Every structure is written in C-alpha cells, then in structure tokens.
Amino acid sequence: MVFDFKGKINFLKDLIAKKSRHSLSLKLIVAIGILVLTGSSIFWYMIIIRGEQEFLNNSIRHTAAYTAMIEKSIFINMHTRQVGTIQDTIEIMGSSEDIKNIKIYNLQGEVRFSSDREMIGKKIDINSSCRLCHTNPDRPHETLKMQDNNMWTIIKDDHGRVLRFLRPIVNQKSCYTAKCHYHPSDKKILGILETDYSLSSIDSTLRKQKIETLTFGIIFTFFFCIVLCIILWKILINPLQLLAEGMQRVSKGDLNHRVEIKTRDELGMLAETFNSMTRELRHARQKLENWAKELEAEVAKKTEEIRRGQEQLIHTEKLASLGRMAAGVAHEINSPLTGIVTFAHLMLKRTPPENRMDREDLEVIIEQAERCSKIIKGLLGFSRAIPAERADIDINNTIRHTLEIIQNQAKFHNIKIITDLSPDLPRIVGDASQLQQVFMNLLINAADAMNDRGQITIATRPITEDGKEFIEIEFTDTGPGIPEEHMSKLFEPFFTTKPVGKGTGLGLAVTHGIVRKHGGHIMVKSTLGKGTSFLIRLPRPTKETDADKTQGSSPKELQ
Numbered sequence: 001m002v003f004d005f006k007g008k009i010n011f012l013k014d015l016i017a018k019k020s021r022h023s024l025s026l027k028l029i030v031a032i033g034i035l036v037l038t039g040s041s042i043f044w045y046m047i048i049i050r051g052e053q054e055f056l057n058n059s060i061r062h063t064a065a066y067t068a069m070i071e072k073s074i075f076i077n078m079h080t081r082q083v084g085t086i087q088d089t090i091e092i093m094g095s096s097e098d099i100k101n102i103k104i105y106n107l108q109g110e111v112r113f114s115s116d117r118e119m120i121g122k123k124i125d126i127n128s129s130c131r132l133c134h135t136n137p138d139r140p141h142e143t144l145k146m147q148d149n150n151m152w153t154i155i156k157d158d159h160g161r162v163l164r165f166l167r168p169i170v171n172q173k174s175c176y177t178a179k180c181h182y183h184p185s186d187k188k189i190l191g192i193l194e195t196d197y198s199l200s201s202i203d204s205t206l207r208k209q210k211i212e213t214l215t216f217g218i219i220f221t222f223f224f225c226i227v228l229c230i231i232l233w234k235i236l237i238n239p240l241q242l243l244a245e246g247m248q249r250v251s252k253g254d255l256n257h258r259v260e261i262k263t264r265d266e267l268g269m270l271a272e273t274f275n276s277m278t279r280e281l282r283h284a285r286q287k288l289e290n291w292a293k294e295l296e297a298e299v300a301k302k303t304e305e306i307r308r309g310q311e312q313l314i315h316t317e318k319l320a321s322l323g324r325m326a327a328g329v330a331h332e333i334n335s336p337l338t339g340i341v342t343f344a345h346l347m348l349k350r351t352p353p354e355n356r357m358d359r360e361d362l363e364v365i366i367e368q369a370e371r372c373s374k375i376i377k378g379l380l381g382f383s384r385a386i387p388a389e390r391a392d393i394d395i396n397n398t399i400r401h402t403l404e405i406i407q408n409q410a411k412f413h414n415i416k417i418i419t420d421l422s423p424d425l426p427r428i429v430g431d432a433s434q435l436q437q438v439f440m441n442l443l444i445n446a447a448d449a450m451n452d453r454g455q456i457t458i459a460t461r462p463i464t465e466d467g468k469e470f471i472e473i474e475f476t477d478t479g480p481g482i483p484e485e486h487m488s489k490l491f492e493p494f495f496t497t498k499p500v501g502k503g504t505g506l507g508l509a510v511t512h513g514i515v516r517k518h519g520g521h522i523m524v525k526s527t528l529g530k531g532t533s534f535l536i537r538l539p540r541p542t543k544e545t546d547a548d549k550t551q552g553s554s555p556k557e558l559q
Helices: 005-021 024-079 084-094 126-130 200-251 266-350 356-383 395-406 432-449 507-517 547-552
Strands: 099-105 111-114 151-157 160-170 189-198 391-393 415-421 428-430 454-465 468-477 521-527 531-539
Touching: 024 084, 024 099, 024 160, 024 189, 024 200, 084 099, 084 111, 160 200, 200 266, 266 356, 356 432, 391 395, 391 432, 395 415, 395 432, 395 454, 395 468, 428 432, 428 531, 432 454, 432 468, 432 507, 432 531, 507 521
Parallel strands: 415 454
Antiparallel strands: 099 111, 099 189, 151 160, 160 189, 391 428, 454 468, 468 531, 521 531
C-alpha cells in the first residue's frame, strides 16, 4: 500500500483555501454580533423593568406608611374628641412633597375631610373607587374584599402618573364602645382614607435611567464586538496560519513538526489529521525501538524472578535445617529439666511445713522448670505439630501470674507496668502455659525496645465482631515504634532487629503460632516515636463449637 503524502497535503491546502474564500470569520462575527445585540437588549430591558418595579414598590411602601401615620393621627384626634383638628392634620400632611391630595369620604362617596378644601362636601364616583376592593360595586356593603387593609392603583392626570392609595377606616371596638360615637358594632367600615401620591419625580428619574442604560448598552456592545474580533483572530485566523505553516515545513521533510491546536472544532480536526500523517511516518521506526526495549525489560524481569526464587529456596532450606537442629537441642534439654523437676519435688517433700520460705522457693523452682518444659514442647511444636493441653482458664489470672514472675527481673526494675483488666472478662478454653509464654514474649520484647526504661500498659476487654464474641488483650509500650518496612516480617521465623547474640527471631513466630492454635489472631499497630501495640483476639467457646474445633480456624492478621 502506497501512502499518498502529497495528495493529502494538497487536500488540506484546498480545504483551508475554501474556508478562507467563504469568509468564515465574517460569518461568525455577524452571527455573534446579532446574538450579542439581542441578548444585550433583553438584558437591559429586564434591568429597566426591574428598576421601574422597584421604584413603584418603594412608592407603595412609602405611601402606605404615610397613610398609616395619617390614620393614627385621626384615630387619636377622634378619641380625644378633637374632631376639628382632623382637617388641619390632613392639610398639613397634604402639603408634603409629591402628595397631591388626601381625603376621607364615607361609604356614600361624600368627602368629609380633604387637603383641598374645595372638595369637602362633594361626592365622588363611588363605583370607580369601590372597584379596587369590591367584586360587585352595585352592592359594596355585601361583597367587601380586603387585602391587608390596603388598596392601590395608578391613574393619570395632566401632570403625569399618580399612585392612588386607599385604606378603609375600620370600625374598631374602641370606636363603637365609646360614649361619644354612635356607630353600631355591626358596621365594619366607617369610611375610606384616600392618598394620591405623584409619580412625576420617579418617572423623571426613570427616563434618565433609561437614557443612561441605553448609552451604556451601546458602548458595551461596541467594545464587546472589538473583543470578539480579537478572540476570533486567536481561535480562527491564527490556527489557519499555523496549519499553512506546518504544511510547508512537512512538505520540506520536517516530519517532527506538530501543529499545536488544542480545539475540538473543524480546525482541531484538521490539525489532528496533519499530525496523524507525521505519526504514521514515525510509527514504524518507534515500533522497532519499543519492541527492543520491551524485550530487554521482560528479560530483566524474568531474571529477577528467578533470582528471588533461588533466594527463597535457600532461605526455606535454611529454616528447615534450623528447625531440625532446634528440635534436637530442645529434646536434649528436656531430659535435664525432667531431673530438676523430679529432685525439686523430692526436696519439697523433705522440707518441713514450718519452713515456709524454702517450700515457696522450691515451688517456684518446680513451676519455672515445668514452664521451661512447656517452652521446649512449644519449640518442638513449632518444628512439628504437638497438641496443646486444653483447659478452662482465666486470662486475667494468667496475666497476673506472668507479672509475678517477671517483676523481680532486673530488666523490669525501671519499667512501669499499668494493668486495665476487665472484671467482666469471660473465661476461655486454652493452654495457660502457652498463653503465659505469649505474654512473656511480648513483655520482654517491649522491655528490649524501650531499653529497659519506660511504660507498658496491659488491657483486657470483651468485644463482639460480626456477631462473634472475643476477648481482646492489648500490650502497649512507649518505645520508638517499628519501621514500616519491618511490619510485614515481624512473625517470620528468625527475623530480628536485635544485635547478634541478643535475639533468635523465634519469639514472635512462636507467639503467632500459639495464638493461631487457640483460634485467634494477633494484630500490630505502631507509630514511630510513640510506641507499639500488640492486640490479641481469642474466641470465646460456644455451645456448638468446642475448643478442639477452633484450632483449625484461619487467623486474621492485620499488620
């Protein structure tokens, strides 16, 4: 297949020339200009309408407050029997700026008080006024419709618009119960207080605002069109020039040149087509280079896998040899321990009962020798499966017994041990000697980590997780913490961070194995510089599950 390189170049050139002849930029400027003019007109029109409504609302609120103040003054004058001052009050109020007229008329339309004295005694068109608050002007007393005691409308006179505000004068209880009045209580409305507020000044302000808004809109549209032309040059004309320049460079043999147009329109598609041509020419060469690099990386990867497999095999064989050796040593040590226990029992029998201190020391010797024997059995169990001795045990007592053993050791003289043992901790089924060995290992490791100085906290608590009941034992020290890279290796046999001769790396491995045999799991939480916590969870025996069945459960390790 022959790649028609020159044909594609000519096609792209013709396409760009065709777009230029049809003046795409001019079409865009005209179309967007029309949209801008339409949008601006709608926007400024809405601003003007909103301004007019806001001015009107302010006028209504002002007139309502003004009318309420007049009503209050009239109410006071009526109750103080100063009816003659009502006309004076209305005239004073009516002389305020933009107040054209204030009048009070009864339900028959007769004007009783007015800021224009010539209106007093005259009758107004009651039906035209009643239409504001009555649904049926022919029967105003039967179909009165109230809304916050206020009604308003806008009328026109020779000087412009006028806001007419009407407020019914309600027959209040203090009115029809007073001795000076004769209005019956069933008469709800006594009259109408009407205030005419001139909107001439507001209309003048609105006219000025419209002129200013129109001027600003024209200026804004003009500058917007200028900015639009600049933007079109950047998004249309300049990309076309870049495409033409790129084609000239590629036609001269520069296959590494790329047209950087990061748009998703037609121009972006043209640029991507141009760039794809150069990619096709470079692709074959890059493919060969990539194949060589991938082959080299795969060979290195397989070589590393083989090396790790060999190291793991050597490590496994070493562990097997050390396990067999440890089993032989443990077997040899077990015989002398048996002799120690036997002769200690004989000495205990020979010791008189009144020699209490000697008998206690012998009992300690027997107990510790038997514990050593248990440890030997545990080591043998690590190398080959040996069943543990199961019994009903109290974890709190086992912890206290462990602390009694270590409290006289020099390692723990400068270590403060705090216990928080739950009194409601249930008993479990297990091997007390093996669990004591677990607690001893954790305490010794904590003391070593703190350089025999610091604080160890031991806590026990019953917990329930996923509907299963456990007891939790937590050992927390104030040591330096465990680095993250060591967390995954803590329970591996023979792994230790202690100096040579001070650790075998079997303590935590044996601890992990004992916890597993008890159907539990051990977790580690550590913060560098603050300390480490070991949490042991052991299951409580249920009616359906005996202690032997728990040995096969899978441990859950969180590291």
